[in-house]
Amino acid sequence: MPDPFYITTAISYPNGRPHIGHAYEAIAADVIARFQRMEGRDVRLQTGTDEHGLKMARKAQETGQTTRALADEMSGHFKAMCDGLDISYDRFIRTVDPDHHRASQALWSSMAANGDLYLDRYEGWYSVRDEAFYDEGELIASEDGTHLSPNHTPVEWTVEESWFFRLSRYQDRLLQLFEDHPDFLQPESRRNEMIAFVAGGLRDLSISRTSFDWGVPVPGSDGHVMYVWVDALTNYLTGVGYPDGGEQWKKYWPASLHLIGKDIVRFHAVYWPAFLMSAGLELPKKIFGHGFLLNRGQKESKSLGNVTDPLALAGRFGVDNLRYYLMRDVGFGQDGSYSAEAIVLRTNAELANSFGNLAQRILSIIFKNCDGRLEANIAASAEDEKLEKEVLDQISELRAAFHDLAFSEGLASWMKAVFACNQFVDDMAPWALKKTDPDRMIAVLMVLFRCIRHLAIGVRPVVPGSADALLDQMGIAPDEREYAALDDPHWFRELARDFRVTQPRGVFPRLELPEAEEA
Template identity: 70%
Template sequence: MADPYYITTAIHYPNGKPHIGHAYETIAADVIARFQRASGREVRFQTGTDEHGLKMAQKARELGVSPRDLCDEMSAHFRNLFDLLEIEYDNFIRTTEDRHHAATQALWKAMEANGDLYLDRYEGWYSIRDEAYYDESELTEGEGGEKLSPQGTPVEWTVEESWFFRLSKYAEPLLALYRDNPEFIQPDSRRNEVMRFVEGGLRDLSVSRTSFDWGVKVPGADDHVMYVWVDALTNYLTGLGYPDKTDDFAKFWPADLHLIGKDIVRFHAVYWPAFLMSAGLPVPRQVFGHGFLLNRGQKESKSLGNVTDPVGLVEQFGVDPLRYFLMREIAFGQDGSYSPDAIVTRSNAELANSFGNLAQRTLSMIFKNLDGELTAGLPEDAADAELMSAVADAVSGLRAGFAKLAFSEGLEAWMRGVFACNAYVDEMAPWALRKSDPERMKAVLNVLFRCVRDLAIAVRPVVPGSIDRLLDQMGIAGDTRDYAALGDAGWFAALIASGFKVDKPTGVFPRLEMPETEGAA
């Protein structure tokens, strides 16, 4: 068995319903988790909701409900969305759970025991929306003269008693971590930003608040609640049973990948490893900050009225077309743009017209012309060998791309295999061979069946529901749909020996309709 693999998303802030950005990150994490499982690794995939902090307390007050009731309602929206998107997470964590409070307090005590926490007075700029502290030098001025954070959010001057974490003590250890482990922060542009930030010097970090009480209590100081980022980041440990030395903790920590948005890289790549170093725990292997998903090139905002409900996109286009588009269209790590018409264009061109049509034609011709029967051991010529080699290269290219989180690159390689199959169909013209050389037609269709199966298994992490419906029609058993099955030389003969026959196929990638004019470009 290959090494275990632990992947997490950022836990999502439920002060509103989930938007397309939440769907994007979680789909990407699900694709990675499925890819790693298909590669033979035991995977732990964790997501969840980050339910404490001043923002949640204010939102609840505004709505006239308790913070807990707001959390219960909003967290359910995230779970429902992830079920709709066919996200196969292993653990959905909520920071309001008792186990999480216990884990966070245990981490606090470990940092305190190391001499890294002290009580003082905080005076400085704080963004409620970012739940972040900012130095004066980081602020900009808004149109009305107001001070804004680097994210463009309002900040306010805050004065209160606070516990502080000795972040300044960890500047050199952090820089050594970045130098010795270049892959720790990816992509490289994020790594460079973080290194510049730490090289500029680190100030000790305020890690508690007394001005509100919706959060995890500081051990021994119940009038303080922990800074929401100490609380939130600890979720990655909570899900493995920390502070108990569970089998899961021993197996899966340190995390292989924290997948997050680029706007919260600092918290994950500076504060989090410093907390872990202080507590005597290993740091994660990689923090990957993906880019923003833009709506026709614009960042979504309520004021612009362009916030997209991912549930609506799924209802309009289907789960797998949306999953495929997001992984195919955008170079992962960079900002990318989407629109309903772009989803339709990409899905129709590649899923429906190219791969879907290939699979449908292949199975239909076997059903009609061969009574659904497959044959092993037929003679193959150079064109057959060339096609199978092209498909093997395509599968290899997809796997290489996905291993380095280059999803669009991997799917580009996969499409080359699809194009090679379609060119082979056109060149071999099995409909003509039916009269002129029925034995050759049989060989051609059998080669195509094998190629479609390999291409389907390769892309299954991206479009799992559709591929499983296709593989069901092809008689491929549920436990032979991982990458180990691609190396099984005897699967085709075994399938035939089982008595399997291709039935009349049903298409799994229907063509999508272009949206109405108000949604078009």
């Protein structure tokens, strides 16, 4: 029995509505979770919202709301995005949840018991937008002479009493971690960045604030709330039952994969392991920092007016079309760019014209020319066997690539199998065989039926709704749609006994580009 698989997204900061970057990470995490379930693993997927911190408190003041009312409203938008994009999460966690406050305070107490916390005074630069502290040497001079963070966000000089975490104590252990476990942080470019950062020297980290009260109270220290990143990172523990232990904790911790954006790698690959080491807890097995998704080559921002509502995009082009495009077009781990034209071109060429058309044509011919009947007793030719083997081999390539989070490469392998099937249809011309060799027509149609079933199962983690709609039409039972079903030698004979193909319905309609964008 394979090990359980616990995957998390970064929890989203809900001081604004979701944008395409949030959707990209959620979709990628869902594809991984569905893929691992189809590999037979017990999977837990967690996502949610990170609702504490100064940025939320200031946003609430601007809008004239209580901070809790703002958090409730905005967190609802992120949950709606996940539901609308078919994200199969097991828990949508909120950092205002009572069990999360308890978990955060338990982690704090464990770090304190290890002698890693002390009270002092913080003086330094802080970015409210990043919710991050920066050293003088990390700042960038702006054109007007003010300081900016490495992410080009404003910073302000902060002076207040603060609890500190002895991060400096963990410098050597972190470097040893990166050396001994090269897969701990991926891709390689992120690992190299963090090795350089840690090797440059770690200073102790301010981990409490007294200038506002919207956060998790520090145990035994009136007036202090936890630095938002201590609280936010702890969500990964909260979701599996920390500090109580129990069945979920035993089964799922340590996490198999933290999936995050490249801009928050430092928090996850430096601060988080150090907190866990201090608390005596196991480290996650892998952290992967994916790239940014750009809108026509530009990062989305309110000032540029190019922020995309992911649910509007999904409503316009279809949830599965959007999911497929994002996993197919962007090399995972790298920055990528998207546009309405690119979504239409990619999904029309591959899902509608290639796979969708293949399935529609073959099921229609079986319905019309074979009275919908499947024939398991007709001999397959060497050509038929070669095609089916190629399809199954390419799906094996997809699975190997998906294990490595190389989604674009995996889908390229899948498309090779789709193209091979379409070439086979053109070469065999089953519509013409009806008159010249009806038995050969049936053999051709049957191998293509089997290949379409394999292809639908292969791509199911990416386009779950569409793949299931097609498999429903093909009579494939819901419990026969995991990858293990591809190894079943008896499925087709059993299906052919009593299943008949009815008039098929297309599951990948062609998209049209609005005239304004065509122009």
